[in-house]
Amino acid sequence: MVKLTIDLIARGTSGYTKKKRDETMHQYLKRLTHLYLENKGIDEVGDDMSLCRNLSVLYLYDNQLTHIPNLHQNQHLTMLYLQNNNISRIEGLAHLVRLTKLYLGGNAITVIEGVEKLDRLQELHVENQALPPGEKLLFDPRSIRAISGSLKVLNVSGNNLDSIKDLECLNQLSHFLAIDNQLNDMKELAHVLGQWYYLNRLDLMGNPLCHKAKYRDRVIVMAKHLETLDGKQISETAKQFLKNWHANKETQRQKRADLIRRGTTFIDDFAVGDSGDLPPVREPGRMGTIPGYMMPGTFRGLPRKQFDELLARTSALADTGIQRSAPVKARSGLLRSNRDQATSPRFHYR
Secondary structure (H helix, E strand, O other): OOEEEEHHHHHOOOOOOOOOOOOOHHHHHHOOOEOOOOOEEEEEOOHHHHHHHOOEEEEEOOOOOOOOOOOOOOOOEEEEEOOOOOOOOOOOOOOOOOOOEEEEEOOOOOOOOOOOOOOOOOOOEOOOOEEEEOOEEEEHHHHHHOOOOOOEEEEEOOOOOOOHHHHOOOOOEEEEOOOOOOOHHHHHHHHHHOOOOOEEEEEEOOOOHHHHOOHHHHHHHHOOOEEOOOEEEEOHHHHHHHHHHHHHHHHHHHHHHHHHHHOHHHHHHOOOOOOOOOOOOOOOOOOOOOOOOOOOOOOOOOOHHHHHHHHHHHHHHHHOOOOOOOEEOOOOOOOEOOHHHHHHHHOOOO
C-alpha cells in the first residue's frame, strides 16, 4: 500500500529538473512539467498532485491504482500513462481538455466511455483489458463520436472483438491496431476501411480473417492509402498492381452482370467470365480413336491398312479421268460396266 506524497512526487522528477536552493517545495512542484512515477506500487493518489499545476506528462503505469486519480487541477496535461494498473472504469477526465495521448492498456476496463470532453485526443490505447470470461470490450457511441474528429491512433488489441462496426465514425484514424481479436468478417472490414480515408497503418495479426484466401491483397485494395500492413511495408508497385487487378475484375463483373441482365446466351456469358478463358474443346466421339480422324460409314470396320489401300486406288482412278458408270447385264448374264461393253469386239460390227 503506497500513497502518493509530496516527497515521492519530488523524487519522481528527472535529473534536469532540480529544486533550486532558494525555491520552496510548492514553487518547485508548480513548475514541474514531467513526473516519472511508474512502478512505485502506488495504489492511491491524494490531493498533493494538485500542486503540480503545470504538469504536462504524467507516468503512472505499472502501479496498483484501482481508479483514475483526481487530476482536476492538472489541466495542462497532454499525455497520461496509466497502463498496467487495476482500473475498471474511465472517469474523471472531463477537465483534461488538452489531453492528446491516453494510455489505459492492461487494466480491467469493460466499456470505453468518459472521454466526451477530450476533443483533442489523438491517441487512445486500451489494449489487453482483463475482461470477464466470454466478454468483449464495448464502446459507448457518444464517447466514440466525441473523439472522432481528432483521434488518429487507436489500439484495441487483445479484447475479444468480433466486430469493429462501432468504430467506423473514426474517420481521422491513421493507425489502427486490433491484434489478437476475433475479427472474421471481410465484408465488414471492407466497409469500415472505406470510411477511414487517412488510414496508412493497420495491424490485424492474430485474427481469424488473416487466414482467409488472399487476405493481404484484399486488405490492400480495401484501404486505398495503406502503407504498412501487419508491420510490413507495402510497395507502390504492389499497390498499383493490385489496384489495376481489382479494377479489371470489377469491369469484368459489370460486363457479366450486364449480359445476364440483357438475357445473353450462355456462350456470351462465358466469354466474359472471371477467368477469361475460352470454352473447353470437346473430346473426340466414340466413332474414331484418333482426334480429328473419322472412318467413312461405307468402310467402317476395315483395318486401317486396307482402308488406306482402297483410298489410294480410288484416288488413282479419279486422277485418270475415268468415270465409273452403272453396270449392265451381258448375254451371259454377267454384270458388265458400260466401259467394258464399249471396248468389247462384240459391239464393233456394223
